Amino acid sequence: MASLFKHSLVAVGLFGLTACANTSQVELANKDKAVAVISSIETGDTNAIAYINPINYKQHNLAVRDGLEGFGEVLALLPEGSAKADVKRAYQDGDYVFLHTEYNFFGPKVGFDVFRFEDGEIVEHWDNLAELASQPNPSGRTQLDGPTQVTDLDKTDENKAIIDNFIQTILIKGNMSKINQFIDNEDSAYIQHNSMIADGLSGLGKAMSDLAEAGRPMIYKQNHKILGEGNFVLAISEGVFMSTNVAYYDLFRLEDGKIVEHWDVIENIPPRSKWKNDNGKFGF
Template sequence: MKYFKQTLLTITAAITFSSCSSQEREIIKKETVMNKKQQVVALLKAIETGAAEPVGVIDAAKYKQHNLAIADGLAGFGAALAQLPKGSARVNTVRVFEEGNFVFAHTDYNFFGPKIGFDIFRFEDGKIVEHWDNLQEKPVNANPSGRTMTDGPQEASELEKTEANKILVRAFVDDILVNGKMEKLAGYFNGDNYIQHNPQIADQLSGLGQALGEWAKQGITMKYDTIHKVLGEGNFVLVVSEGHLAGKLTSFYDLFRVEKGKIAEHWDVIEPIAPQSEWKNQNGKFGF
């Protein structure tokens, strides 16, 4: 709710912009820059409400789409929304973060069925010019530790530690998930303390180990091949990676919360990458 209140204040400020003093105009400009997160939340909510105003944040001439099921440009976005059954869409953005020209959001959707998603938007000159996402079907039940794919802390803290936390998390993904250096695993965590939101895995490092062991027995392998992007705000870091799950080319979006220099909590969204013959745009899934 607070994001929508802040967005309304920004819109009101813009309307009265011409009547303000030069000093007041500079304040409004700064507030507009600071409110990229609120603009993203309003844009996503417009999928549910059909409101036209938030779509104005998209630069129609430059908008580049990386969701491979949607055609490129603003027209492709509009065509996808037109196919939604009337009144079916639901959008609840749970957490949203910002780094430079990028805003990344974690959202509980009903978008052609219940889904959990991560969205990344790139801004240029105050407008959204590019979009990436990852969507996964929302599970009916909580995970073995009673957690959902979206619950937990929502606000970033320790903003001064953003770069250090990004370095830590990138190293973890590179060491453990890309290169399989399991001997380094314990060093990234505070003992067995680890909160897990993956729908199939329980809390604690022991829960992760148990799940991986069960998958191995079933012949299910998970391998990260490439880290494409690392974004962070304070103690939250999102890693976008490409790899294979059960032999299928897969996109992995992993959000980590860092606490006292150790990884404390994890959310993820995992999506198979469709064959290129099925793509509705040729921008690629990643392309950062």
């Protein structure tokens, strides 16, 4: 599948990708196009590549070269029939689409992908990937289970502002005295999908305390982007985890102005000498 996919990238580029995309783009929303591109990693559906701009495709995965050729190179390295890409959640915020996906991509993984569209074509991509945990967390939850349905579309901007405030107040400034502005005290009020942390503020507090006692506190330095649709909001930040520079992708579900559920992926940022593109991990 990967080799066929790579050859199709070349063929589509030579014979006019944009013309190939015209009919299908009329039929699909940007969210559906993004899902099709990710799903094609498993299915080998070469038509999905028509949703990516053939001339201007900026890549922020630092292990991948810019453009369609970089995408094709990675796919060609996959052992035949090994790839899996099961999109669990898909949301759209203006020109951006963000996905939450279970992968088998050089081993089982969980990931977030963010795509930016211009004129109906994907022109930019960010992601964060981590190993898929083999066991549920202390509360019996996985990194991918839980609700998926969007509600409260009229509260999108309000919910994004709440998460922005939470990141700045709690995670960056560390003002824990204000935590109940964002999360209620009962353990049942905050569902946790991080593979190492239990539900509730008690679970979060224990994890943060254990890290601090070990001399490796979780540090958030800067938020780069807040994306949301209704009750789901994704925050993309950078900081330090386990003494290593990382990107934090945190997905929150909100109800009635409070955070009630959390999923995340933390990925190490490689040293500059190992980057295969010059776009950086963020650059929003």
